[in-house]
Amino acid sequence: MRHTRRRFLLLSVSLLLISALIAGCGGDDSDSETLPKAEDLLDDAVDNLESASSFQVKIGVTGYPVIIEVGGLGLPAEAGLAFKYASGVFAAPDSLQASVEFSVGDLMAAAELIAIGRDQYLQMDMLTGSRWLNQELIQGFSPSSLLSTETGIPYTLRNVSGLEMAGKRDLDGLAVYLLTGKVQATDVNALTFGLINTQSGELDIEIYVLTEEHLVEQIVLREPLPAQAQDEEQEPTTWTINITHYNEPVEISAPATEEN
Amino acid sequence: MIRQSSLPAWRTSPWFVLTIVSLPVFIGALDLTIISAVLPEVITSLELPVKEYLDQASWAVTGYLLAYAISMTFAGRLSDLLGRRAVYIACLIVFMFGSYMVTAYDSSLINGWIARFYNQVLGQRPPRLEERYLYLVITGRIVQALGAGAMVPVTIALAGDLFPPNRRAQPIGFVGAIDTLGWVLGHLYGGVMVRFFGEQGHHFVTAFDRIGIAIAKPSWETLFILNIPITLLALIGAWWVLRGIDRPHTTGRFDIWGMLLFSAALIALNLGIGTTSPEAATSANSFEDLQSSSAGASTLFLIVAALAFIGFLVVETRSKFPLIPLKLFRSRNFSAASAANLLVGFCLAIGLVSAPLVVNFRVETPTSDEIQNAAYIAGVLLSGLTIPIALAAVPGGWFSDRYGYRRPTAVGLALAAAGFALTGLVWDTDTPYWLMGSQMAIIGVGLGLTISPIGTAVLNDVPEADRGVASAQVLILRLIGMTLAISSMTIYALDRFDVYIDDYTEPEVVETTDESTISATLSAAIDVIKELQFIGAAISAVGVGIALLLRGGRSVPASTGAGGARASQELTGAVPDD
Numbered sequence: 115m116r117h118t119r120r121r122f123l124l125l126s127v128s129l130l131l132i133s134a135l136i137a138g139c140g141g142d143d144s145d146s147e148t149l150p151k152a153e154d155l156l157d158d159a160v161d162n163l164e165s166a167s168s169f170q171v172k173i174g175v176t177g178y179p180v181i182i183e184v185g186g187l188g189l190p191a192e193a194g195l196a197f198k199y200a201s202g203v204f205a206a207p208d209s210l211q212a213s214v215e216f217s218v219g220d221l222m223a224a225a226e227l228i229a230i231g232r233d234q235y236l237q238m239d240m241l242t243g244s245r246w247l248n249q250e251l252i253q254g255f256s257p258s259s260l261l262s263t264e265t266g267i268p269y270t271l272r273n274v275s276g277l278e279m280a281g282k283r284d285l286d287g288l289a290v291y292l293l294t295g296k297v298q299a300t301d302v303n304a305l306t307f308g309l310i311n312t313q314s315g316e317l318d319i320e321i322y323v324l325t326e327e328h329l330v331e332q333i334v335l336r337e338p339l340p341a342q343a344q345d346e347e348q349e350p351t352t353w354t355i356n357i358t359h360y361n362e363p364v365e366i367s368a369p370a371t372e373e374n
Numbered sequence: 375m376i377r378q379s380s381l382p383a384w385r386t387s388p389w390f391v392l393t394i395v396s397l398p399v400f401i402g403a404l405d406l407t408i409i410s411a412v413l414p415e416v417i418t419s420l421e422l423p424v425k426e427y428l429d430q431a432s433w434a435v436t437g438y439l440l441a442y443a444i445s446m447t448f449a450g451r452l453s454d455l456l457g458r459r460a461v462y463i464a465c466l467i468v469f470m471f472g473s474y475m476v477t478a479y480d481s482s483l484i485n486g487w488i489a490r491f492y493n494q495v496l497g498q499r500p501p502r503l504e505e506r507y508l509y510l511v512i513t514g515r516i517v518q519a520l521g522a523g524a525m526v527p528v529t530i531a532l533a534g535d536l537f538p539p540n541r542r543a544q545p546i547g548f549v550g551a552i553d554t555l556g557w558v559l560g561h562l563y564g565g566v567m568v569r570f571f572g573e574q575g576h577h578f579v580t581a582f583d584r585i586g587i588a589i590a591k592p593s594w595e596t597l598f599i600l601n602i603p604i605t606l607l608a609l610i611g612a613w614w615v616l617r618g619i620d621r622p623h624t625t626g627r628f629d630i631w632g633m634l635l636f637s638a639a640l641i642a643l644n645l646g647i648g649t650t651s652p653e654a655a656t657s658a659n660s661f662e663d664l665q666s667s668s669a670g671a672s673t674l675f676l677i678v679a680a681l682a683f684i685g686f687l688v689v690e691t692r693s694k695f696p697l698i699p700l701k702l703f704r705s706r707n708f709s710a711a712s713a714a715n716l717l718v719g720f721c722l723a724i725g726l727v728s729a730p731l732v733v734n735f736r737v738e739t740p741t742s743d744e745i746q747n748a749a750y751i752a753g754v755l756l757s758g759l760t761i762p763i764a765l766a767a768v769p770g771g772w773f774s775d776r777y778g779y780r781r782p783t784a785v786g787l788a789l790a791a792a793g794f795a796l797t798g799l800v801w802d803t804d805t806p807y808w809l810m811g812s813q814m815a816i817i818g819v820g821l822g823l824t825i826s827p828i829g830t831a832v833l834n835d836v837p838e839a840d841r842g843v844a845s846a847q848v849l850i851l852r853l854i855g856m857t858l859a860i861s862s863m864t865i866y867a868l869d870r871f872d873v874y875i876d877d878y879t880e881p882e883v884v885e886t887t888d889e890s891t892i893s894a895t896l897s898a899a900i901d902v903i904k905e906l907q908f909i910g911a912a913i914s915a916v917g918v919g920i921a922l923l924l925r926g927g928r929s930v931p932a933s934t935g936a937g938g939a940r941a942s943q944e945l946t947g948a949v950p951d952d
Contacts, residue, residue: 201502222422223423287494
């Protein structure tokens with residue numbers, strides 16, 4: 115019995131120590147090491163992004179809703195489709211497979227999208243059942259536009275104004291540099307798939323770059339609250355874009371549709 | 375036994391103590407099914423799409439069931455070693471902490487830890503925040519279940535400590551009834567409360583606002599928040615009433631390898647047969663639903679389950695202080711009661727799944743209103759089975775006291791066999807629900823009658839030191855029986871349905887109308903469900919045969935000298951029944 119008690123005591127203490135260890139791993143890692151120049155670091159990170167053969171991208175939205183125009187999909191205009199989250203894999207030069215989640219009123223729904231070049235394939239329970247349709251979900255979209263030097267993510271990042279190095283940070287256990295600045299709302303189409311509410315003016319942008327690999331890990335965009343929402347107790351829209359799993363082997367192929 | 379010194383009579387009343395400690399058992403059992411009715415609501419509130427996450431979210435139900443069963447395996451033994459009071463109080467704290475965890479899913483601190491753990495320890499990116507929320511709800515549920523499940527065998531063992539052998543049947547029946555009542559009502563309670571919060575919740579917000587307290591509108595989370603003060607009260611109550619309980623004088627070590635191997639076998643078995651929880655099964659709309667709500671059989675997991683179980687047997691044979699002393703199975707009463715309980719679980723699952731399937735197959739147009747209405751009818755119809763189970767558990771104890779273990783168990787299973795046979799003969803595509811409900815009540819009464827004599831037979835057949843272990847085994851075997859029934863009967867039903875649907879579909883008719891398809895489907899489904907009833911009848915009949923092996927259990931006044939000696943012999947089965 116004494117052994118049993120001692121064993122339980124030991125187990126409890128071990129659990130406490132592990133918890134303390136995990137808790138202790140966090141915190142601000144600001145130290146005295148020399149920080150790289152913001153422009154050089156961003157150039158480096160954008161070069162890495164442009165030359166990537168593949169990456170995963172996750173886009174989440176919080177705050178004031180981002181409404182999706184649903185005209186082409188046969189849904190009623192009053193359906194109130196709001197974008198919530200997307201998670202996808204991009205494979206250079208021109209393929210993307212993504213799962214897009216949106217809210218319809220109080221309900222959440224999801225659609226699967228595969229885009230190869232100009233061809234888009236859509237599968238969405240409430241519209242297509244389990245079938246894939248060769249249907250354009252995002253008008254004129256081609257995956258290659260994500261890395262376009264004229265409209266893509268590299269273009270957005272190279273056009274950040276007032277770029278500043280905010281220092282070294284701990285992003286959920288990852289060592290990153292934080293860069294801050296402003297970006298034109300018209301320059302963030304690729305990052306937000308053209309869904310951004312703000313059509314003009316500047317947005318605050320935060321860019322988190324991994325300290326070792328100089329890869330863009332996370333981009334945070336903050337939109338101002340639209341005029342019509344000022345009276346509502348709403349938080350401004352915040353876009354959080356995570357780019358991860360660079361250069362991993364990915365194969366994206368067109369799904370079987372009814373036509374083929 | 376309770377120490378009598380200086381305590382008032384009511385305070386030492388075993389029934390008073392048992393009532394106090396049974397309340398958390400009820401709450402724990404209630405939570406077994408509380409979330410199944412509101413699972414889509416939970417997923418939606420976490421801003422996740424229901425269809426894509428229902429599979430993962432169903433672990434909030436299945437995980438609870440598994441953890442509930444696993445904690446039963448070791449809590450009884452632990453209470454034999456450390457004392458009922460200490461283990462019972464620990465169970466309550468674990469349950470309370472789990473309830474808190476369910477509601478603290480959006481804690482930025484905990485979510486930060488998880489993200490950090492993924493990034494630093496696992497070397498991979500963490501799941502998105504909403505997924506982490508869901509996983510935390512599931513984790514909280516599992517922690518809750520570890521406490522809730524553990525309370526049941528400890529409470530049954532307490533009944534063994536509180537009552538002399540010749541008076542144990544009724545209290546054990548009482549605990550069985552409380553446990554059954556909890557999981558029977560959980561589904562209904564969860565659904566009704568969440569609906570009530572949705573419609574009337576704003577009144578609470580306004581009322582609290584008037585006294586200067588800002589609260590969020592009550593929702594499904596409130597159900598778990600309510601657990602905290604209730605458990606706290608129960609904790610104080612248990613602390614107080616269990617003060618006089620003697621510690622069992624068991625020595626030895628806790629069989630950690632036995633526990634790990636048995637848990638692994640149980641988890642792998644569940645994953646292997648790909649079963650769903652009984653609650654999820656009762657809401658299936660079709661045999662395909664029943665199949666899709668389970669993960670599908672996996673040979674690998676079944677092999678792991680078999681290996682783990684063999685490992686468990688080896689460990690138990692060699693261990694000086696085994697988790698489940700295998701020598702107990704040498705006793706005829708212990709083995710017979712255990713086997714009968716496994717079959718009771720099997721029959722219970724058939725009863726639980728059949729009625730909702732009939733109701734749902736009758737839905738011609740699957741609109742939202744029709745489905746909601748069918749769910750309501752299925753719920754009411756199910757109560758025709760489950761409420762009699764809970765109600766009959768208490769007279770089952772009374773009969774056990776007077777006629778021994780054998781008669782109420784055999785009569786109960788014979789009643790269940792008759793009920794199943796009746797449903798198999800009578801149910802048709804247009805049988806009125808009241809008739810179905812009344813026939814299910816026969817099955818319910820039959821199964822309910824067996825709870826107490828089976829539990830008492832097991833408990834009275836083991837030494838005092840093994841009561842906790844024995845109590846756990848009674849319950850686990852019933853859960854395993856239910857699990858086996860759902861998986862095996864699903865496979866059987868799908869196979870038979872294909873045969874029947876071919877019979878009902880005329881091959882020469884090229885074009886079939888929607889009406890004829892619906893009619894053929896319903897007819898084929900009813901035929902399959904009727905076959906399931908006959909299987910239930912056959913299993914119950916086998917149970918009657920096993921029940922006839924039970925001996926003893928009649929209570930004879932212990933104070934009558936030689937009669938007392940005979941009572942003692944009868945309770946342990948040394949003297950055969952008439």
